[in-house]
Amino acid sequence: MASRVILFFIIIAVAAGCASSLGGDTLTDVLNITAVGKQPGICSKCICKDGKVDCSSKGLTKFFPQHKWAALKNFRPTIVDMSNNSFERITLMAELPIEVLNLSRCGIQAVEFAAFRPLRNMRVLDLSHNKLRYTPELIYMDVLNLAYNDLHTLFDMGVFIKLKQLTELDLSGNPLENTELRVFDSGWGSTLKILRLRSCQLTKIPRYFLGHFVNLERLDLSDNHLTRIPEDLNKVENLLYLNLNQNPIRELNIDTVVYWTIRGLAYILLKLKELHLSNMPILTEIGPGALGYLESLEKLHLSFNPQLRHISATALTRPAKNGEDLVGPMVKELYMKSNALSKVYPQLLSRWDLLTAIDVSGNPFRCDCETQWMVDVLVPIVDKLKPNASEAMVCSEPEQMRGFTMRYVHEVNRTMRCVYASNKNGAVVIKSLIGALLAVPIMAAVILLLKCGILALKRATNSDQ
Template identity: 85%
Template sequence: MASRVILFFIIFAVAARCASSLGGDTLTDVLNITAVGKQPGICSKCICKDGKVNCSSKGLTKFFPQHKWAALKNFKPTIVDMSNNSFEKITLMAELPIEVLNLSRCGIQVVELAAFRSLRNMRVLDLSHNKLSNTPELISMDVLNLAYNDLHTLIDLGVFLKLKQLTELDLSGNPLAELRVYDSGWGSTLKILRLRSCQLTDIPIYFMGHFTNLERLDLSDNLLTSIPKYLNQVEKLLYLNLNQNPIRELTISNEMHWKLWGNAPRLLKLKELHLCNMPILREIGPGALGYLESLEKLHLSFNPQLSYITATALTRPAKNGEGYEWPMVKELYMKSNALSEVNPQLLSRWDLLTAIDVSGNPFRCDCDTQWMVDVLVPIVDKLKPNASEAMVCSAPKQMRGFTMRYVHEVNRTMECVFTIKKNGAVVIKSFIGVLLAVPIMAAVILLLKCAILASKRTTNSDQ
């Protein structure tokens, strides 16, 4: 019996000693170690397993103090997820080998100075969907997400000075009044920049020049009325998203800078362009996208007013000065617009497409769109079986409701219908001309007859 008492006191003393060495955790914390990997302190409230601390959606109302983070030293966490909790302030963290830290959706308003300074291995920091009005002091990292906070300006973000290896930055959903960055050199490493829903009306001349290695840019859901001309400074851009901007038309007149902007590059390497969900986009004119010579994926879908895409929208003068050239587009998406036809000259090689969707448009089925029935339907169905069932005729009345696939299967030749095309070529003009010419000629003849009769009467009276 005495030996058991002595053994109990030895265990108690060891436990107390462990509690002291773990930075103030209680004895209960130390003894609360289970077989499934539970650790004292933080891990009594979160799931600690395989190098990951998962505290997401645990109802936490206060950020863990530094000594509790220090207690995880032996656990060596590399991923910490604190998302979907509720604490306004982030305090100092202990030195840990954390590589990914998720603090999104926590209502954070303040990040204490140097809170992340001890996290020297951090590669990814997610502070999105919080209430930050100022950018916290940051350490070197690869990926930073500050989306959907309350940042109003980027003028004095000296915090970016240390981000010499940052490759991905998300500032979406912030009401940014100005886009200005001092020449700190931090932007030269960026490859991905997201500025979605930032209320931007333009991109300043000196802003894009910082991002010389940028490859992907998201400017969707802003207030841009034209494609920002200073994008020409981003020579290596491969992906551009301009969805949901109030651009009314893309024509050579308002996109002339793509062609004539000094010696600046003209997005010559751009491979993927998104122009979808544009509420007032109506027209894409001749050559408007012609200088995207490397374009492979074009997304032009869900534009309710887009009724006209000229045959030469993607063409550019050939380098030898003879004829025109087209980019070798591989994927074309023009779903659910207001298009009455797809021009056969829009692309040079329809047979080289690897994906296409032109469904959901009010197509006019007549001799002008016969090529769609004869040529495009087989291409569409080859890439995706039965997809041409969604290519439905809306006009003329006798064709309404027929699918182009059905018209193809019955080998029907569609009739020509008098129409007035968007480009000003009026098919019915000659017919109207004839109708107008008949009464005019009749009037002229009548006038001549009257003149002759009057002349005869004058002659007879003189005699």
């Protein structure tokens, strides 16, 4: 027994000596060498398993030096997650088969030149939610996330030119200046399929900018300061998804969506399948034909627009090729929740029965003969897709209908009357009629007074003679 105790202390002493010879690695580092998938250094502080190095939220205050990355050579990690730590600078890494590298939320302010160059297999790099003011040197990858840093410019570095295979780029949350987007004028961008520019304080999209992304499929321009649809969208012919939420666009009509060119009318976004126009603070109207040329549209999001009072009955239609009929896209999902709509026109969609999802709740509907079709036709469709959903379709006017749900009106089989006095136009008409009726006796009285005055004047004249 005593010999075993002595042997144990000898092993500890040898291990401690090895630790000091390895440049300061702890005793735990050395003992972990024998564990499956473990290496000294990094894997003593992180979890190394199944080709992944998980260092997330480990309280790290300094990025690992190159020699410690090199110690992972035999482990051959393909995924490294170092998110939610706290180190300001990224230094040179070692040659490893890393494919996914997550460095988000670490307070990073700088990346050493060529720090990622040894990672020739890297496909995904996440540097989001840091404090970068300049874009680091980049060569390889398919997906790059630089969202929510402090990038004011992309022009000086020209780093994106080298990313010949990039398919997804996220620049959201950076205070980009409109003029700085010209970095892309170098012919780069033909491989990009997803571009996110959310919350970038953009007041416009510079002309010719979008024209570089001929294969772009998804574009997010939400939460900016755009006042109209970007003109160059007609150059993004393969776009399938467009998000324009939270932009101060006042109205959509045929002039703001479809643009004239020297070749004639340019029909834009013919392949677009999903459009988001929600949470727009001053959007008031969608005019005739405004969305009619989106012939492939399947999902339309038009919700939480507090001033959206009118959507034209022909907003989703366009002239057919014969020039006589109107045609429109076969929309499958329609979301028009919590706007200021008093009614929805039956002509808005050609086939309401083909919908797979619909939500028009939270609008101040006027329940009269013009919305009778909603009670008779739309309520059954809504409830079929989602049981009892029509309970949220509530009448706001006229006063005698206020508070009733359209579901209830449908169940009692009530036919609603045409009531015009409940709206402003009706009030104006009634006031005009009252004014006209009052004007008749007033004019008669004036004429009578005039006659009396004339007669009195004649009598006075005759008496003087």
